[in-house]
Amino acid sequence: MSNLLKLILSIVICLLAGVIGSFITSESLSVWYAALNKPSFNPPGSVFAPVWTILYIMMGISMFLIWREGLKNKDVKKAFIFLIIQLILNVLWTAVFFGAHSVSGGLAVIVLLWITVLYCIISFRKISRTASALLIPYLAWLTYATLLNYYILILN
DSSP, rough: OOOHHHHHHHHHHHHHHHHHHHHHHHHHHIIIIIIIIOTOOOOOOGGHHHHHHHHHHHHHHHHHHHHTOOOOOOHHHHHHHHHHHHHHHHHHIIIIIIISHHHHHHHHHHHHHHHHHHHHHHHHHOOHHHHHHHHHHHHHHHHHHHHHHHHHHHHO
């Protein structure tokens, strides 16, 4: 498979996680989420779509940089699998928090997601420093999102 096709597929796969999440989220935003007490540092809703889109594209580029090193390499294969796991956890958080309306369940999932992304950053660094660095803004956003999730739990 050509590198261009791998790059396109990597970005599409990551953006697909966002699309799935947006379908789950859209039904809960106007009623359930709007009724929750939120901390003062909760950003306006208009921030989420552009931030997540940029993060998913960066994840896709990171995925490509790992994938192009060849999945036959044990370290690459392991790192790639953890990237897929974090994408699954990313969608799962949305399904639990917004779909099931479980703030506490969402907190449990986002903590697992945070740990998985940290592991990806560490394991990617051995393969591609750029791929690793591309995930740091994602981890920073997840740290913020985890804090938001925690405060929403406490306030409700």
